[in-house]
Amino acid sequence: MNKVILVKNGELALKGLNRSTFEDILVKNIKRRLKSFGMFEYTKAQSTIIIKPTGESTDFEGACEAVSKVFGIAAFSVAATCEKDFEEIKKTTLDFLSDDLKAVKTFKVCAKRSDKKFPLKSPEICREVGGHILKNLPFLKVDVHNPDLTVTVEVRDKNVFIHGNQLKGAGGMPVGTSGRAALLISGGIDSPVAGYMMAKRGLVLDAIHFAAPPYTSKRAEMKVRSLASIVSKYSGRINFMIVPFTEIQECIKDNCPEELFTVIMRRMMMRVAVRLAEKQGCKALITGESLGQVASQTLDAIACTQAAATIPVFRPLIGMDKEEIITVARKIDTFETSLLPYEDCCTVFTPRHPRTRPTVALIEEAEGLYDFEPLIEKAVSETSFEWVD
């Protein structure tokens, strides 16, 4: 039996004239993601992308799993294909769906006939296929309003597709249709989730990690790299940057008031990140901040951090509770990796009593105590780059 994946675009249908560009990007993204699962042929037809395995050794199950993680797909189904012969259709339906049908109590058949030359009309197809199922699996009942399983028979120009209930896709918009942004990734629970959420809105991700050796270790870097790699299963490959941040942190520690340390550090991160983002063609930054979660994420502290950034900073978690964030982290499988206990640069010099309501004027005065500009430039120029996927 020949099987295919039928992909239904989500919001794409709404995008008017841009639709075909969006669709092209989606197909490109799917292609790239399925490369390691074998050879496939892609056909676009009536807001559906048909993915057909062509090689001998394709991993079809693996491909389905990978498709479920591609943004821009509202739903997809795994379908059996057969010739446009009615006996063939009945036989394939039963062969392909008998396991699914045996697991439910009620079903209905839904037929879509885009090939109007096909001798049977849609209601007749439903009746015939339904009758065939009932004859072979007599314990089933038909329920046209609320069936456990909908058997869909699509008669298209070249083939017939038969499938059961649709599977939910990852939703969102195809990565690349919204542009490119840089994620500040620390190794905690929040930032990978923030990256995932913005990739879902169609952004290509770069990731910027601040490392502070020897305060932070190589293992901490490896942990962040594996988090980026998990996010890349959704976003596609990530340009992963590591910024040597020790000198800046030590200078803040040596020269600025302790209670302002974290906010100043975050402003320095913004400055470095903005420059890196601009170099890479990223038009925004993404952080995992959530309002009030820690002292540096109060409204006043965020205002100070924001003031140091000259491009938009997206904070998709801003209104989420920790529990809600953890739920997403578990769903996308970053949670356990995030829990590995390594020091990260944000906690290296945590002040005992951080200022929760700093003002920009106060911070600027404190930053004026030292000329950070050469250090910022140095950090930017010594940043390393690698691809993570």
Added chain:
Amino acid sequence: MEAYLDNSATTFVCNEAADEMLNAVKNLWGNPSSLHQKGLDAEIYLEKARAAVAKKIGASKDEIVFTSGGTQSNNIAVFGACNALKKRGNKIITTSVEHPSVSKAFDRLEAEGFQVIRLETDRFGLISLSQLEKELDSNTVFVSIMAVNNELGTIEPIEEAGKLIRQKSSAVFHVDAVQAFGKLSLNVSKIGCDLLSVSSHKIHGPKGAGALFVKKQTKLVSSVVGGGQERDIRPGTEPMPAIAGFFGAVNALETEKSLEKVRKLRDEFVSSLEEIDGVVINSGKNALPYIVNLSLPGYPSEAVLNFLSDNEVYVSSGSACAKGHKSPVLTAAGLDSALINSSLRVSLSRYSEKEELDLFINSIKAAMKIIRKK
């Protein structure tokens, strides 16, 4: 130059062990349970290895069960004995500073309904015999006390504990001797224990081998079933290369001579450390000379450890099995959090050299200049 000073985590494989391993890989690949000559060759060798381990701890050959290492020895001892004893009583005693392979086993037994007593310790991790004496009663069926603490090097009074246990109860006595084996002379009849765990890779043998001393008549309920190897206590075809390496490492031991060498090194090392401002020694004066635990209050262990590692000086913070978690041993011993957060464990072997310790000292001096205090 590099200084490997993390020998309580693991040791390199010494030549004697490596030679035996190569021989076993090439020539002793027969299954010791097979009836033919190939099997017999392996079995004869296996029994020689068993006798060597037995001799080192004053046991007889048929009281030694080969295991995969310290963790498996401890698990078999604690679970095996307690499950065999639960009809006789349900009180079991251990200390609050055991290795996780003992302490977590007790946690699980507690959840299953055993009454668990965890002996408190002083600031050096030393248990009090009077507390042990008070807790021992006719309902006590099992006691497990480590011979040497893995983080502080504290030598627990296991012989005295053994005496008390025999006087006050009929409990089965287990000793986790993983950090003591090959470093202190051990004699199971002097200790008066029924079970004793040792490991190969802490004494310059390979990973994957260890042994459990099981005194005659001691009943263990095994949770693994198989072909009857190792008296069905650890069934499964014996890993000959690992056991051969263990055998080679045991043969190379010169416990007393090495102890003297390491004691001299340690004494000199500690007095140099005491001259450095801001260094606190956490290990007691009577600790096993192989382990020196120290703190640099204010300097986070992880930062110092990373700095040292970049300078090819390898030590650990807390115990290596815990990968960065705050040490439960130091916490239980009641150390200040400033000391715990900045603690480092330097652990020596008989191969350690003064130059390595000098490099450590110079490197922590450099670290304290460069690293900012928290």
